[in-house]
Amino acid sequence: MLVPRRCPLCEAVGPAPCAPCRADLRLAGMLPAPPGCDSFAAVFAYEGAVRSLLLALKYRNRRDALHWLGRQLAAAAPDGITMVTWAPTSTARAGRRGFDQAELLARATGRALHLPVRRLLRRTEGGPQTGQDAAHRRAGPRFTPVRRVPPGPVLLVDDVATTGATLAAAAQGLRAGGLTRVHAVVVARTPRATNTPGVAGLTANA
Numbered sequence: 001m002l003v004p005r006r007c008p009l010c011e012a013v014g015p016a017p018c019a020p021c022r023a024d025l026r027l028a029g030m031l032p033a034p035p036g037c038d039s040f041a042a043v044f045a046y047e048g049a050v051r052s053l054l055l056a057l058k059y060r061n062r063r064d065a066l067h068w069l070g071r072q073l074a075a076a077a078p079d080g081i082t083m084v085t086w087a088p089t090s091t092a093r094a095g096r097r098g099f100d101q102a103e104l105l106a107r108a109t110g111r112a113l114h115l116p117v118r119r120l121l122r123r124t125e126g127g128p129q130t131g132q133d134a135a136h137r138r139a140g141p142r143f144t145p146v147r148r149v150p151p152g153p154v155l156l157v158d159d160v161a162t163t164g165a166t167l168a169a170a171a172q173g174l175r176a177g178g179l180t181r182v183h184a185v186v187v188a189r190t191p192r193a194t195n196t197p198g199v200a201g202l203t204a205n206a
């Protein structure tokens, strides 16, 4: 049975998001690339309609807008990408939901770009580690490569960036796996991220 696509914001049947809701989405400005990333693009500011859109995907498994989001991410990607991957959500969180929204976004982006999408990273939460101070432990997850791939430019997809710390950690993992060019793209960045140039002073990533 073909289920009609609905706008996840206002439930109107048709394009997702619908034209009036799309008009409420605010584009993000330019951002400094997190360490380890050769470039970084955020499509939207994380507020209002786009925040609702991502929360609907993440917590209500509303995939209506996924195709459209994939095309926005693809449009924000630099030329020359050969593969798409994502920064995995913590296994506990993804397991509870039954899906990883970052993976869904990466797959939608890969479809839009006609490029292969590969799981390249394993995530480990930043628990207590010998020799690390409290600030380091709070710094977030670590990523390790799960396979070696040819070192073509890779597109690293995530849903939201706040500090850029997750993207930086993921880029580090990709480089450890042999990749030399990492381009990050996210659907949205938090408005606070514009206040500070660079990653160090930005607020904690969700």
Ligand SMILES: [Zn+2]
Pocket (backbone or CB within 6 Å): 007, 008, 009, 010, 011, 012, 017, 018, 019, 020, 021, 022
């Ligand atoms: Zn709508």
